[in-house]
Amino acid sequence: MLKSLYLQNFRNYQQLEFKPDNDFLILTGANGTGKSNLLESIFYLGTGYSFRQVKDDHLVRFGADYFLIRGVVNNNGIDYQIEFCYNQEQRKKITKINNKNALPGSCASYLPVVIFSPLDLMLVKGGPAERRRFLDLVVGQLRPQHIKDLHNYNNILIQRNKQLRFENISDDQLLPWDQQLVTVGSMIWKRRVIVLSQLLGRSAEVFKSLSEGRELAGKYKSQICDLKKDDDLEQCKLLFSEAIKKTRPHDRRVKATTVGPHRDDFALYINQREGRLYASQGEQRLISLALKIGQYHLLSQQDYLEPLLLLDDVFSELDAQHKLFVLKGMKQGSQVIATTTTPFKDGVVGKKSLTDDIIMVYRKIF
Ligand SMILES: Nc1ncnc2c1ncn2[C@@H]1O[C@H](COP(=O)(O)OP(=O)(O)OP(=O)(O)O)[C@@H](O)[C@H]1O
Ligand SMILES: [Mg+2]
CATH class of the missing domain: 3.40.50.300 (P-loop containing nucleotide triphosphate hydrolases)
Known part of the structure; x- marks a missing residue:
């Protein structure tokens, strides 16, 4: 307090x-x-x-x-x-x-902290960066290590992007950055998938009661693949590592790292239709309210928070x-x-x- x-x-x-x-x-x-x-x-x-x-x-x-x-x-x-x-x-x-x-x-x-404000609507209507920020906040509130990992990840990303600006940068030169990115990025990815599933579990219950039985669902969106919350960390690393290898030529052309948790998002669905695209203003407000109440329940359920x-x-x-x-x-x-x-x-x-x-x-x- x-x-x-x-x-x-x-x-x-x-x-x-x-x-x-x-x-x-x-x-x-x-x-x-x-x-x-x-x-x-x-x-x-x-x-x-x-x-x-x-x-x-x-x-x-x-x-x-x-x-x-x-x-x-x-x-x-x-x-x-x-x-x-x-x-x-x-x-x-x-x-x-x-x-x-x-x-x-x-x-x-x-x-x-959990805030309810008219700006919460942006969680549904806004871009991926807003949803990532919200999810990372919840993960960081539950798992302090996440904050350190995000900080490291961003530093590695900056370094890798700097390397990509050099013409003719070789795979060997990129490899150390790729490996670090994969190690830290996989932990971020996996933690987000787990916490999002816990959060959505609670938010869906809230949404059901607020909207006379309608279903709220959500999905973590990564360009790499749909990770299951039970997939182990080694599996994440392997998948991320293969993806980054595959996109190296593209990354060199655009001089930026184009796969990884910094590009991820999550989607929300009411009765299987994506809220961002189909929900009414009132429904979007209910989704964001359910997410925030879900966040509050998830945090207050932990004895130490x-x-x-x-x-x-x-x-x-x-x-x-x-x-x-x-x-x-x-x-x-x-x-x-x-x-x-x-x-x-x-x-x-x-x-x-x-x-x-x-x-x-x-x-x-x-
Ligand atoms: N950087 C700043 N320096 C000085 N004043 C600022 C700055 N940013 C905003 N303000 C002023 O702060 C005032 C109060 O803003 P705030 O959003 O807190 O109002 P509020 O009490 O919440 O009002 P409302 O009931 O309309 O939401 C505004 O008049 C705004 O001009
Ligand atoms: Mg105000």
């Missing part, structure tokens, strides 16, 4: 100290007062990036040259301090966990039945931070000012 947050020059906040102090907290304020910005900084603390798919430069307060996000989180009874500092001029981000340098994504298992739920403006979008469904599935005592523009009546709930424009409303809902 998030115990405290400190911001400097993040979006509209020159400086902010925030202590949630409660399991269920609602931030109310008019449009444009900074509610989503605050959730954005909390999401960042648990992922190392913005849920709005913008660059770090956009997060720096207008006129400033850096932002700082620092938070104390508690996981399994232990406090950790997570810190991000981004310097715009140097385009450099420093991530620290308990004052030691760390990879940005490594915060994922310390503060496992306490997911933090961030609800950005979504409660106004959901009807009463869906609202109840989201809340009913929540683990008792889970931390929730929600935003809304709807003001609350005095006396009904506890209130406290966060800024001149935002009020924190404490609710007991269980």
